[in-house]
Amino acid sequence: MCGIVGLFLKNKALEPALGDMLSKMLVTMTARGPDSAGVAVYGAGNNDRVKLTLRAEDAGAAAALANELPAALGVPVDVSIRANHIVASLPRDAEAAALQWVKARAGQIQLVSVGTHMEIYKDVGLPEHVVSEFALAGMAGSHGIGHTRMATESAVTINGAHPFSTGEDQCLVHNGSLSNHNSIRRTLVREGMSFATQNDSEVAAGYLTWRMSKGDSLKQSLTSSLEDLDGFFTFVVGTRNGFAVLRDPIACKPAIMAESDDYVAFGSEYRALSVLPAIEKARVFEPEPATVYAWERS
Template sequence: MCGIVGLFLKNEKLQPELGEHLSRMLATMSARGPDSAGIAIYGSGSEDLVKLTLRAEQSSLDGDLARELGAALKAPVDLVRRSNHVVITLPRQRQPQAIAWLRDNFPDIHLVSAGSRMEIYKEVGLPERVADRFSVPSMQGTHGIGHTRMATESAVTTDGAHPFSTGDDQCLVHNGSLSNHNAVRRNLRREGFVFETENDSEVAAGYLTWRMREGDSLKQALTSSLDTLDGFFTFVVGTRDGFAVLRDPIACKPAVLAESDDYVAFGSEFRALAVLPGIEKARVFEPEPATVYAWERR
């Protein structure tokens, strides 16, 4: 099953309401995925700074972490806590050193995401409760994507929750199943990728990151995935400046898009879009198979 949502705001006046709308969209998808949920929010940021979203037991994520990391980097470090996640902001050039220091000194801490604008929050539990746990309804931003998971083939864990991020300001949510993800994973490992889970969605995210690292645009990377990734799927991909949607050539998983002057919205079912303001004025349509739909803010 699983349910996925996405919202790209064209109207800047709606940016203070991004988290509220995404949370409501996600809650409507609870029946499709009651086991875990996650949301990627693209908010404000600076090219000179990077945000590291971290997850661990609360005792590992206190103020001492920021002070110790700042002392090790000899650079200013800011920390904001949201439940058992924290967002650490530091100078971008210190990012590799910071990640290495965290792995050496706090092995129980998981790096959830990195980017100048992206923050990812995910946990087990009903989508509405997960969103409330991280105060997502109060978050502001330009766009975001979310996922509700039904763990039909694996354990219910936070590690298995979506979105998956394998590159700065890049993330993916997925509804479906890939049949050749193990072979693709082996190839990506030879390219230097490290995977935290056995989830096929993390492989899909890694593949797109690799293609873009090699010079593809997001649209080119998604088009290439149609030949490389075997299975049935709907992808919603977030980047620093926008998001994209792709269905496999058979398009057996449900998907609905809506576009108006104020926003572009995606949902696994129309009920995820019905909660949005002005939906009656939007053009609502089903995305075509094997066709990339992308929107970017330039």
């Protein structure tokens, strides 16, 4: 099962409403994934600073750790807290020290994502709960992706929640199952990558990060995945400049898209798109199997 949504805004005037639109899309996918939910939001950022999204045990622990971080690094850190998630914006030359600080507090805090414009929020529970917990409806941005999970193959824990991020400003949500993810993981580990979970979707995210680190474009990386990743899947991928969609060669999982002058949207079902403004004016279509669809801002 699982539900996926994605929204890329062409019209910058809609950016203040990104979170509200994405929230409504995500909640409509509750029946496809009531166990956990998560979103990646691409908003304001500065290429000279890096954002670390961190997850603590609870809101109290998040507040305590957020107070500790600036003193530990000895540099100015802009910190915001949403429930048990911390977003710390810091000078790029302090990134290595910050990651070491996180590593030293394993068990207290976990790294969710690194980026200049991307923030990721995810938790166990109904999508409506997750949307409310992180005040998603009030977030602004240029694009975002989201996922609602039905835990058919593993326990209902935060480790199974999407999106997964393995590279700066890169993330992935996945509906389906990969049969060769363990062998791909071993290959990527030999290439120097590390993984926080046993989830096959994290491996898919890592594969794309690895391909792009070799110089492949996002479109080239997704095209290569059709040869290297075995299974059935729909991927929606977020990058700093846009997002992309790919279905497996037999299009096993449902998918629908809409494009207008204002936005491009993806949903596992049409009802996720039906909540968008002026959807009746958009071109609605089913993405073809084994075909990369990508939109980016220049």
